[in-house]
Amino acid sequence: MSVFSRARIPSITxxxxxxxxxxxxxxxAAIGPARLRIxxxxxxxxxxxxxxxxxxxGQADLSFLVYHxxxxxxxxxxxxxxxxxxxxxxxxxxxxxxTNENELRYELRAILRAPIEFG
Amino acid sequence: xxxxxxxxxxxxxxAGILGLDGAKEATLCPALYTPDGRVGDYLAKMDPLxxxxxxxxxxxxxxxxxxxxLEELALLLFQGLEDVDVVKxxxxxxxxxxxxxxxxxxxxxxxxxxxxxxxFSGILIEAKAWSEKIGDNELQRLGSxxxxxxxxxxxxxxxxxxxGASGFPAQGEQSLGLRHSRVTQLVIxxxxxxxxxxxxxxxxMGLNEAxxxxxxxxxxxxxxxxxxxxxPALAGEPVEILLPERMRPLCSxxxxxxAP
Numbered sequence: 173m174s175v176f177s178r179a180r181i182p183s184i185t186x187x188x189x190x191x192x193x194x195x196x197x198x199x200x201a202a203i204g205p206a207r208l209r210i211x212x213x214x215x216x217x218x219x220x221x222x223x224x225x226x227x228x229x230g231q232a233d234l235s236f237l238v239y240h241x242x243x244x245x246x247x248x249x250x251x252x253x254x255x256x257x258x259x260x261x262x263x264x265x266x267x268x269x270x271t272n273e274n275e276l277r278y279e280l281r282a283i284l285r286a287p288i289e290f291g
Numbered sequence: 292x293x294x295x296x297x298x299x300x301x302x303x304x305x306a307g308i309l310g311l312d313g314a315k316e317a318t319l320c321p322a323l324y325t326p327d328g329r330v331g332d333y334l335a336k337m338d339p340l341x342x343x344x345x346x347x348x349x350x351x352x353x354x355x356x357x358x359x360x361l362e363e364l365a366l367l368l369f370q371g372l373e374d375v376d377v378v379k380x381x382x383x384x385x386x387x388x389x390x391x392x393x394x395x396x397x398x399x400x401x402x403x404x405x406x407x408x409x410x411f412s413g414i415l416i417e418a419k420a421w422s423e424k425i426g427d428n429e430l431q432r433l434g435s436x437x438x439x440x441x442x443x444x445x446x447x448x449x450x451x452x453x454x455g456a457s458g459f460p461a462q463g464e465q466s467l468g469l470r471h472s473r474v475t476q477l478v479i480x481x482x483x484x485x486x487x488x489x490x491x492x493x494x495x496m497g498l499n500e501a502x503x504x505x506x507x508x509x510x511x512x513x514x515x516x517x518x519x520x521x522x523p524a525l526a527g528e529p530v531e532i533l534l535p536e537r538m539r540p541l542c543s544x545x546x547x548x549x550a551p
Contacts, residue, residue, distance in 0.1 A: 180312045205303075220307025228311075228318055239294040246293075255321040255501025256297050258328035258371075277294030280304075 174231050175291040181221050188214050192222065193290035204237075204281045223282045227252065232282040239277040242266035246279075297325075301373050301398055316405055320502030323402050327367040330499045333360060341453055341492050344422050358420040365390050365418045365451050368498055372505070374398035377413065390416040391445065405505055407486075407512055408446035415441060416449045424457045425450060425489065430472045433487055434479035448487035449508065455491035476515060486512045 176196070178189055191212035195203055205219035214222070227234040234252035239245075240263045247265040248257060256278065260271045270276065295303075301322045308314045340357045343349045349357065369392045370378055377393040393413030394402070403412070417433060419425050433448045450456065458471030472489075480486050488511035498504050 181310060182312060183310055216303050217306035217310055220303050221310040222307075224304065224307050224314065224318055225311050228315060236300075237294065244293060253321050253501065256301075256325045258326055258330075260328045273297055277296055278300045279294040280300070 173287045173289045174229070175289045176226055176229065176231060177291055180225050181218065184214070184218055184222075188212050188218070189290060196226075196284060196288040196290065199284055199286050201284045202281055203232075203284070204279055206279070220280065223280055226282060226284075226288060231286065231288050232284050234280065234282050237279045237281050239279070240265060240270065241275050242268070249281075252280075298374070298398070305397060305401055317502075317506070319401065320405070320505045322502075323373045323398060323405070324371050324502050324504045325373070326371050326499045326501070326503070330364070330367050330371075333364045333367065334496055334499060336360065337364070338492075338496065344420075344453065347422075354420070358418070361418040361420040361451060361453075362389055364495070365416050368451075368495075368504055369414065369416055372399070372402050374402070389418050391441070392416070393444065402505065403446065406447060406508055410443075410446060412444050412446040413441075414447045414449060415445045416451060418451045420453055422454065424454045424459075425452055425472065426457045427472050427475045430456065430475040430479065430487055434475070434483065437479070437485050437487070438483055446485055447508070447512075448485065450487070450489045451495060452489055453492045456489040459489060480515050486515050488512060488515070 178184065184192075192208060192214060195201060195207065195211060203223070205214070205216045205223070208214040208219040208222065209216065223232070223234060226232045236250045236252060236256060237246035238248035238250060238257050240247045242263060243265045245265075247263055250257060256273075257270075257276055259273050259276070260269055262269050294300075304319060304322050308316075308319050337357060337360050340349060340353055340360075343353065344357065366378065366380075369375065369390065372392065372394070374394040374396040375392050376395060376399075377391070379391045380389060381391065391413055393399070406414075408414070415433070415436065417429075419429065429450065433450070437445055437448055455461070456472040456476075458473035476487055476489075488508060490507065490511070494507055497507065
């Protein structure tokens with residue numbers, strides 16, 4: 173089990189840290205800012221610090237879920253290192269050509285490579 | 292619809308990096324440069340023209356087309372930097388330059404910080420689709436514009452070229468001597484504290500990846516100070532560890548292994 177050090181996120185509280193730790197013990201778990209907010213009370217910025225931290229340390233694969241106006245569900249997923257969806261781009265859901273990036277929205281998602289122990 | 296806008300998530304990522312102790316600045320690069328979806332098409336159309344030009348087989352109409360396409364590509368590339376809110380094009384009888392991009396929000400400030408631009412100002416880009424390397428005159432002219440005309444608003448000059456600049460090492464070469472426009476580049480940098488960097492066609496071909504424009508510009512800017520005499524690595528390449536042979540076994544960071 174790999175270890176992620178609490179010292180990397182100075183602003184996190186004891187309670188947030190303990191609650192978040194429970195989510196990271198399962199290999200393959202999918203974790204995003206919304207889940208961290210609901211289940212551990214983390215603000216979006218703190219959740220991003222945590223997700224970027226485990227990504228930097230190679231403990232998780234990080235990606236952008238891409239949403240389009242046409243659907244409530246993600247219409248694409250891109251690795252974090254591949255960045256945002258370039259436009260113009262044809263949406264695979266509605267098959268319309270997206271030329272305005274304001275039609276797109278994003279969410280982060282981390283998939284754990286292995287259980288992480290919060291140290 | 293779920294999710295948040297590109298700008299909002301990029302700003303949240305910036306806040307996340309600022310709240311992460313020991314974070315690597317480069318981690319944010321993919322969120323700060325998104326190549327326009329048309330860049331790939333431009334590169335695919337331009338590359339055969341560049342090869343024809345190198346072979347001396349381009350007619351005048353194709354030469355003009357290539358020049359226009361390089362200017363258009365400059366716009367597509369640099370508007371991909373996050374939070375760009377000023378794009379201006381200039382072409383006058385006096386100082387002539389092609390494109391000025393700038394911004395004012397937090398993400399643009401982060402781009403400037405990564406590019407070591409002082410005073411969080413703009414970038415001036417000039418496209419030169421010449422078959423020969425650009426020389427002293429071009430660097431001096433851009434340096435003069437940076438000093439006298441856009442002194443308060445521009446902190447970085449960029450040439451987009453096909454063949455680079457005279458005196459600069461090509462890929463695979465090391466040139467420890469200072470010659471031609473490389474001297475001018477250094478003089479301007481030390482006088483103004485503003486770098487002027489030169490991208491050649493091989494650099495440009497690597498810019499259709501998230502973050503790549505920032506990575507390449509940063510390596511070019513760093514090279515002005517580091518003076519290794521080596522060309523900066525292309526966008527997708529890891530940076531080589533440059534040490535004398537006797538010191539390499541002591542270095543804990545290993546150079547990349549050549550592909551099998």
